Amino acid sequence: MKIQVPATTSNLGPGLDSCGLALALYLRIQVGPESDHWVVQHNLGTQIPNDENNLIVKTALDIVPQLHPHQLTVTSDIPVQRGLGSSAAAVVGGVELANRLAQLSLTQEAKINLATDIEPHPDHVAPAVRGNFVSAVMTGGEVYSVRHLFPDTDFILLIPDRKLPAIKSREVLPKEIPYQQAITGSAVANVMIAAILNGDLNLAGEMMDRDLLQERYRDNFVPKLKQIRQRANDLGAYGTFISGAGPAVITMCHEDLTEDIKAALQKDAPQARILSLVADKDGIQVF
Numbered sequence: 001m002k003i004q005v006p007a008t009t010s011n012l013g014p015g016l017d018s019c020g021l022a023l024a025l026y027l028r029i030q031v032g033p034e035s036d037h038w039v040v041q042h043n044l045g046t047q048i049p050n051d052e053n054n055l056i057v058k059t060a061l062d063i064v065p066q067l068h069p070h071q072l073t074v075t076s077d078i079p080v081q082r083g084l085g086s087s088a089a090a091v092v093g094g095v096e097l098a099n100r101l102a103q104l105s106l107t108q109e110a111k112i113n114l115a116t117d118i119e120p121h122p123d124h125v126a127p128a129v130r131g132n133f134v135s136a137v138m139t140g141g142e143v144y145s146v147r148h149l150f151p152d153t154d155f156i157l158l159i160p161d162r163k164l165p166a167i168k169s170r171e172v173l174p175k176e177i178p179y180q181q182a183i184t185g186s187a188v189a190n191v192m193i194a195a196i197l198n199g200d201l202n203l204a205g206e207m208m209d210r211d212l213l214q215e216r217y218r219d220n221f222v223p224k225l226k227q228i229r230q231r232a233n234d235l236g237a238y239g240t241f242i243s244g245a246g247p248a249v250i251t252m253c254h255e256d257l258t259e260d261i262k263a264a265l266q267k268d269a270p271q272a273r274i275l276s277l278v279a280d281k282d283g284i285q286v287f
Contacts, residue, residue, distance in 0.1 A: 001286060009083070029074050030072065064102040131283030148197055152278070158265055160271070164246050209233075
């Protein structure tokens with residue numbers, strides 16, 4: 001059995017802690033035979049545990065403590081601590097591992113709620129489970145989410161060669177903002193979502209560029225954001241936004257412009273990893 005979980009980006013600029021999108025970049029968990037103890041072989045570096053302390057296994061055991069140990073082989077193309085949902089993917093993978101091994105027959109809603117109890121970011125968790133573009137909210141102890149079809153487009157990821165713990169990026173966000181700023185920021189997010197649903201990526205991208213709720217406070221973590229946005233817009237991109245808490249940046253554009261924009265961004269940020277991909281439409285999959 002193989003479990004596949006997509007990377008995710010969240011916020012998309014103004015949709016703070018609500019809007020999320022699954023991306024065609026994956027964490028894969030190959031479930032091997034039963035064992036005397038949990039063994040997790042992976043390609044994620046020495047700081048990631050390879051026993052029952054691995055986040056995937058810890059999540060599964062939180063849900064079903066009596067699970068019999070297995071050998072797991074984990075491979076991941078999702079960069080760690082770059083705002084692309086690496087920890088959410090691990091938690092969602094752990095929920096699915098428990099679901100399959102214990103034959104729980106969990107619904108999508110149950111998976112999302114269980115995963116959000118551990119990784120409290122439904123804007124990453126919900127699209128990882130459901131795929132595509134998701135609007136989500138956690139209220140009254142429950143997660144409510146709606147899946148939408150994102151219009152066909154390319155996403156260019158600019159991934160810096162440095163990590164950024166999400167908690168550090170969250171600490172710079174203000175505890176309060178002026179009422180009018182909150183109203184306008186919420187309205188910008190609403191127009192962005194409506195534009196996406198209407199297939200108007202030009203308008204959606206403009207709203208992404210007009211966020212008032214979080215990107216302005218994270219300038220120090222993504223110092224080249226304005227330069228990247230201007231360069232991409234000059235070349236015809238729809239819009240640019242910080243991926244999740246950063247420091248990765250995503251530019252949305254028509255496929256005909258992808259290679260030119262990638263080349264320009266690589267010139268501006270020679271140390272960064274730059275790749276292009278599309279949205280994942282399926283969410284978590286089991287083969």
